[in-house]
Amino acid sequence: MPEEKVYDDVEVHDMNDGFQKSNHANVSASEGQNGAPVIWKALSVVIAMAAVIYDLSPIDVVPDAVPIFGWLDDVGFTLMAALNAYQQFSKDQSAMVVRLAKYVKWMMVAFIVLAGVAVGGLVTAIIALVTQ
Structure with a gap:
C-alpha cells in the first residue's frame, strides 16, 4: 500500500508509488534481481x-x-x-x-x-x- 503524505491536514496519495512498486515486482519476477x-x-x-x-x-x-x-x-x-x-x-x-x-x-x-x-x-x- 502506498505511503500516505499529509500536508496541512489534507491527505495526498502518490499514484506513482503504487505503480512503481507493482511494475518493479513484474520486472523482478521476469528478469530476477540477479x-x-x-x-x-x-x-x-x-x-x-x-x-x-x-x-x-x-x-x-x-x-x-x-x-x-x-x-x-x-x-x-x-x-x-x-x-x-x-x-x-x-x-x-x-x-x-x-x-x-x-x-x-x-x-x-x-x-x-x-x-x-x-x-x-x-x-x-x-x-x-x-x-x-
Whole structure:
C-alpha cells in the first residue's frame, strides 16, 4: 500500500508509488534481481573475450599503424564489450544507468558499422583512382 503524505491536514496519495512498486515486482519476477538471464551473461563474457583478442591481434579492421584511427577501432570494440557486460551483469535491469549503457552501446555499434563502411568506401575509392 502506498505511503500516505499529509500536508496541512489534507491527505495526498502518490499514484506513482503504487505503480512503481507493482511494475518493479513484474520486472523482478521476469528478469530476477540477479540481472539478465544466464545466456546473455555468458554471451557478454564471450564478446568481452573477443574484444580483448581483437585488441591483441595484429589483424585489425583499421591497422594500428594508422594514426589515431588505428586505435579508435580497438577502443570502440572494447568499450562496447564493457558496456554490454555492465548491462548484462547489473542487478537492476530497469535502472537508469543500465538503460543509458544500453543506448550508448548501440550507438557505439552503429558508429563502428558506419566507420567500417566509410573506411571500406575510402579504400574502394583509392583503389579505383589508382587503377585508372
